[in-house]
Every structure is written in C-alpha cells, then in structure tokens.
Amino acid sequence: MGQLLAYSGTATKIRAMHSHLFTNEEYKELAHLSTVTEALTYIKQHPGYSDIFQGREEFSLHRGEIERMLTNSIYIAFQKIYRFSSVYQRSFLSMYFPRYELVVLKSCMRSIFDKRTFEPDVSIFQDFFNHHSKIDISALASCQTMDEFIRCLKDSVYYPCLLKVSDKHSSTLWDYEMALDLFYFTNFWKKKDQLLKGSALKIISESYGTKMDLLNIDWIYRSKHFYQMSASEIYAILIPVHYHLKKEDIKRLVEASDGKDFEEALSKTYYGVHYPEYNIQSMESMYNIIRHKVNRDNARRDPYSIAVMISYLFEKEHEVDRLTTALECIRYGISPTETLNYIIY
C-alpha cells in the first residue's frame, strides 16, 4: 500500500509518457517511407517528438543535428520523471544520471583526440545538468589536450580513474573511455547497495546485473573474434560485476578456442539455458530482447515500483537508437523489410 501511494504519481506520469513511445505499427509505417525528409515529417508529427522538432524545417536539418535532437528528447524525459519523483526515487535517478555525464565527457575526449573543436549542446538540459553535475561543460569543451581535460575534472569523481590512465604512457582514447566505463559500472553497482533497499534493490540488481552480464558476454565475443585479444587482456576489460554468470562461465567463454567452443560455453550459461535462441548470430538483438523482457516483467509484476522507471528509461533510450537506425536505413535506401529486421525484434 505504501508503495502504491509513493509511486502513484510517478507511475501515472510514466504511463502517460509510455503512450508517446513508438509502437511496432508506427515503426513499420516509418520504415516504409522513402526519404529522410518524409521520415522526419513523420517523426515530427509524433506526439513524443513534436515539441522538440517544433519550428524546425525538415529540409534544413543536418544528420548530426537530428541525432542530437533525438538524444535531447531522452534528457527531457529524464527531467520529467525526476520532477515527479520523491526523494527516495530521486536517489535512483541521481545514481543513473552520470550516464549522461559520461556521454558528454566521451564526446569531449573524442574531439580532443581528433583535434576537432567540440560544441556541446545540452542547452535544453543545461539547467538540470548544472544543477546535478559538478563538471563545467564549457570549460571541458575548450580543452585542447588530455592533461588540461583531466585538470578541469579535478573536483569530480572521475578524476582519480582518469589520472591513473594518464600516468601510464601512450594511453589511447580507448583506454580513457574504458576506464570511465568501468568506473561508472562499478560505482553504480556499489552505490545501489548504499542508496536502495528491499524490492527496489532487487529489481535494480536484476535489471542492471543482466545488462552487465550481457555486455560482458558481448565484449568477450567481440574481443576474441574481431580483435584477437589474449585471455588476460580480456579479463582486464571486463566489468567486475557478475549477476547470473559464474566465474567458470566467464573462464570458459574467455578461454574458448574457437567459435564452436564459444557457442558451447554460451549455451551452458544462465542465458543460454533460459533463452535457447541466444547464440552468436542473435547476440546483439537478443541483448535488447532479454533486457526488454526482464524490465517488462518486473514492471508488470510490480507496477508501483522503481521497475516502471527503469523500464521506461530503457524503452526511451532504445527508441532513440531505433529511430536513428531507421533514419540511416532510409538514407541509404535499404529495403523496408531489412530495415524492420534491424529495428523490430
């Protein structure tokens, strides 16, 4: 009963926001459009995006701009949920928030390594961002070297982990991004135990534990298959969090000698057992399917809990991914059926 009262506002708000997400029918209609302009007009009239695209001409939008605007819609959704949340619910959201900080940090670092100038556009999110984040985006964007960049972050939580990387010579962008990611995941996993309790903790652990497991499997496969990395190198980059995966599972996956061996190891994991269609070919789409299923089930079981927030944020972020993919497919003239393969699971 307490849960019901505490979450009634947020849950109702999220349900309303849920109705503004793209449905499968809508994805199909979108995929059948033939030009980017048409697709944009379609997205523009959709209630979830009409505000953001208000007053912008479809013809004049550059692809980078479109993607930025789509991403901004995530920030706005996050902000809306935050405003509706109670103090306890906000503790989850503020734990989740560094994810968006990382996006900004990473784009800054990329432009430093590419020697580009970077203009961050979080204008729509600025107030909220400044309120919650200790990092000064404009100062970061003006940095020319990594040393400057790290100095700018002196007061933030990211400083020690970045400093450790820069102490080693010849660190690449990859090392920095990896360090930030690992820090984010470990920190998130640690914080959830401090900030949350009871069923909320259980839900979060399931949702994000699954995510980290799947990411680890993905990484192991990619680093073996595409990069031919040695076992110890793979161990070094894994997220040190295991939910359903066991130590033996990971060892078997990492030390698999070829694709067949890997497939076999995969089928013995929790995920292989529970999702028989989970294999090397379907790995990427299964990532989304499994996460979608876990989040949806949790949200259905506990409709007045943190699960609805998690589920919504997941769906919203993936919707932006799918829309981006759809637009790219349309841009390159890929047939609607193939496009739908990429965006509907």
Place this chain on the structure above:
Amino acid sequence: MIVKMKFLSITGPQDDIDRVVEQYLSKYEIHLENALSNLNTVEKLRPYAESNPYRELLVKAKEFCRQISSSVPDFAESFPKEQAVELIQSLDTQISAIRDQKTELQHQLEEANTSLKKILPFSSFDFDLHTLLGFRFIKYRFGKIAHEHYTKLQKYIYDDLDTIFCNCYADQEYVWGVYFVPSVGAEKIDAVYSSMHFERTHIPDDYTGTPKDACAALNEKIQFLENQISDCDKKLSEILYKQKDQLLLATARLEQMSVNFDVRKLAACTTAKKDQQVFYILCGWMAESDAAAFQKDIEEDEKIFCIIEDEQANPLEQPPTKLKNPRIFKPFEMFIRMYGLPAYNEIDPTVFVALTYAFIFGAMFGDVGQGLLLAVGGFLLYRFKKINLAAIVSCAGVFSTIFGFLFGSIFGFEDVLKPLWLRPVNHMTTIPFIGKLNTVFIVAIAFGMILIVITMIFHIINGLKSKDAEATWFDTNGLAGLIFYSAIVLTIILFMTGHALPAAIVLVIMFGIPLILIALKEPLGKLVEKRADYMPKQKGMFVVQTFFELFEVLLSYFSNTLSFVRIGAFAVSHAAMMEVVLMLAGAENGGSPNWIVIILGNLFVCGMEGLIVGIQVLRLEYYEMFSRFYHGTGHEFQPFGKKLAK
C-alpha cells in the same frame, strides 16, 4: 579633531632625492601621493624608475635574522649606511661555504627519501635482495597493480599461471608486491601481467639484505643527513649570533634604506633636453604645523624647493584624514575607524561618541561595584596590554559607577546605598494619555530627543562645510527636518506638562512647511544650485515616490526616538537581574546570603550585561546617531616610511 593639511610639492635635482628623503622626510610625517597621477596635467613627466639596490641585501639580511629567529627592531637611525651594507656582505661570504654544504646535504636527503619511498611498500618482503639477483632460473619483478585488476588476476588467471605473487602492501588504490616467474616463458607471463596493468618498479640493487634492512639503512642515512643539516644550521646560527645586535641594527637600517629608496615609485621626473638637469618631483600632504616647520628647515638648503598650498589647491584628491584627539578620547577612535574614517571636511565625531557612549553605558549599567570593577580592570588591561577596547570599558565603568550612586545600587544590593536620584524599578511618573510609566523610560526618550536634535545640527554643519544646499536646508536631517522634529518635541512637551497647545495655524506652519520642503528636497536642492534639470522627469512617479518616502521619514523619526527607550529598559533590567541573583543566594529575606552565589552571579551579570549593553550602545551610536550626520568616507593619513600604527 581633524588635523588641517597642506599640499606640498617638493622638487630638486634628480640625484639629490635620497638625501632629501633621509634628511627631512623621515623626520616629518608626510602622506605622499603618486606624483605622476597628481600632476597628470603637466606634460613631459616620466616615472622615476630605478631598481632598488638594497632589495637583495635586505632579503639576505632577513634570512639571517630568521636563522637566529629574532625580529627586526623598528628603528635604527644611527647605524651608518655603508657599515650595514658591508656587514651583510661579509656575513654572506663567511657563511657561504656552510650554506653550500647544507644545500648538498639537502639534496642527498631528498634522494634518500625518494629511494625509501620506492622500497618502503616492499618492507614486509622478508628475503635477501642480493640473493634474488643471483637466481638463474627464476626471474622476479617488483611493482604495483590496481585493486580491481588484482582481484581479476586472482579470480581468473592466477591458478593457471606459472607464477607466484607475493603481496607486500596495499593502499587504497594499489596492491604492491613482487612476482616470480620461471625464466623460460617469462615473456608470456610478463605479457599477462602487463595486460593486467601491473606497473614495474625498479629497485636499485645497491642494498644488501632484505628490503626491511634496506629501509632501516635508509632511515639511518636520513637520520644522519638530518643531523648533519641541523649541525650546519647550528654553525650558521653561531656565526650569526656572534654579531646579533649589529646584524639586527643593520637589517633595520637596510629596511629603512630600501623603503626610502622606494620613494621613487611615488615620484615623477622631468624630461631633460640635452644638458639640462633632471628634477624629481614629490607631492604629498603634511599637517599644517609640520609643513611650517619643514619650510623653515629647508630655507637654508639650496638644492630643495618646496611649494606649499592649501587643501583646495588639489581638487583631484581628497586630503587624507589624520585624527588628533586628547589622549583620554583616543581609544574611542576605534569605533570611528570601524565605521569609516571621517572625510577631511567632516566633523570628527570622536569626542561626541566618547561622551555619549560612556554616558549611555553608565545609565544602562548603573552599579557602583561592578562599574568600579570595569573601570579598574579596563584601565589595567589598557595600561599593560594596550587594548583600546579595555580603555573604552574603563571609561564606561567610571560612568557606570556614577550612575550606580544615582540609582543607589552596589553589587546588586539596593538597600545599602541611598539613591541620589531615584530607583529605576520603582520610581513611576504619571503622564497624560499614556498613564503610569517608569520615570527612567520617559527620561531616556527625552534624552534621545535631545541627541537626535544635536545630530541634526551636526548634519547641518557638515552640509554647510561641504556646501551642499540640499543636505543643509531640505534634508530630513537638515534645517527643515530639525524644525519639524523640534516642533513635535515641543508640542509633546507642552501636551505632557499640561500646557495649552499652540494655535492650529501655528501648528500647520510648524509641521506642514518643513514637511513639504522635505518632500521636495531634490528639486529644491537642484534649484538652489541653479541647475536646469530641477523638474523631475516623471511627475507621477515622483509624487508616488515622495509620498512613500515621506511616510518612511515620519516612521523613522518615531522609531528612532522610541529606540532610546532601551536606555531606561536596561537600567531597569540590571536591577531585576541582580534581584534574581540575590534571590538565588537567599539574601532577599534579610538572611545571611550565600556569598559564592553572589560573587559568581555578579561576575556573570557583569560579563553578560556588560557585553549586551556595550553592543546596544554601539548600535545606538551607529544606527540612531551616525546615520543622521556621518558618512565616514575619508582615507587615512599614512606617513611615508613609518610602519603604520595599529
């Protein structure tokens, strides 16, 4: 009082400046202004730039003084200049050898410390380092590995790898240790470790024994070096100590010379054409009497020319303020400084503050015993510690004693002394319209009215001095305000004493006209100054604003006057508080009281009420009185070359 100032311009041949500063300016107090910015209308002047030759020596000399940890005396007029320079230079050469030795030792110490830092994490590794070097089939690597990677290493790899990792030490970030590998296949295992971000540290192999021994040896070395350094310090101090007095005098002299030399920063130079002589120019303020003496002094001197002008001669800069008050009032200058020094043409309120502060404090804290305590204690503190506040407390204590006699109160006992005037708690007066009231309240308000009238008069005088027509005649505290307020005071007195009030027409003139003048003060002030823009631009806005301002003015007269009730209130509350103390001591029924309680209670009331009353009076001074007439925008007179008096 504010000392009258004269503006001096001193000039002479360029190379004569040092002699002038030395001979005259260190004798007379002069507040120098930057000549270049003061004479900015004069063309062809340039700054007198020359680097200070004494600065380096002075730095050295101060370093020496720090070595023997003595503070430099303020004054060393008599010490010859050349001797001072010579002394410092000779000392410098004497100690240079020891100093070099010390630097060398410090360098070694630093090195030893770095080595120690390197080897310290491995001190728990109990094995002879030299033996390790001799291993033929096993290789070893010292280093550190981050915690997260260490756990991964332990979890996934360690069991399958031909290696042994000795964990030596762990801090928050890293695990320090050494790992061993067979030299066959070492490369592969090294690669594994390096992909786990193991960072190698190279242990210098000039140690024998275990790392622990090495640490101990290093610590010993560090101790030894530190001892040697302190020996050097001792030797240095000894050399310097022999000539301590001379050194201190020389330093003081050098400091003075350096300051004198820096007079160039404030001076300007004429630009010379061909073989014309270059002249320096110095400008500044001097007290009137000093200026006269100075002029007499330089009459004989051919190389120095001085022009003395009145304060109006320099419209750019406001003259600095130098306060001059009788010694007994001097401590009260503290309160003035806290608010802001008076501008040169303002009234110096020190005497006024001194008298009113002490008087009002006395009235609020009337007690013979406690007053005497404050007077004596404050005086002793001031005498030995030179604390200004103590002197103020002492003065206040004197008045407190006087009022103690008037109220007949000593250490809270109300029945020992017969009051010369009245008892604040019991003495009542009946006045019409309000009823029965403590007499002290009425007297306090009447006193406040008088003070307000006096401050208004001050305001008018200030306005006249600064030739500000608006402030003098039409301001709330100007003549208009004074007439209005006096009229109210008069009317109230007549009413309270039962006299007939003046006729209505007189009242209208007395109240109405000043009020209208106050309302229209801005346009009127501009009109008197014959300015064209005297009519307000937005008339509607002006009327509304004026109406509310007038309302505020009336309210502030009322509240400022009532504010003085606190004088009476504290007089009453002092008696009441002491009554409580006596009650606690069991003295109210005439029985023999508990003397400890009485003493502690007296101390407590004396401290707490003293503090509160002190603050309340200061508040009255600043808020009720200063705000009526005082601006405090002056800047202080800072004599050149003298350390500022605190």
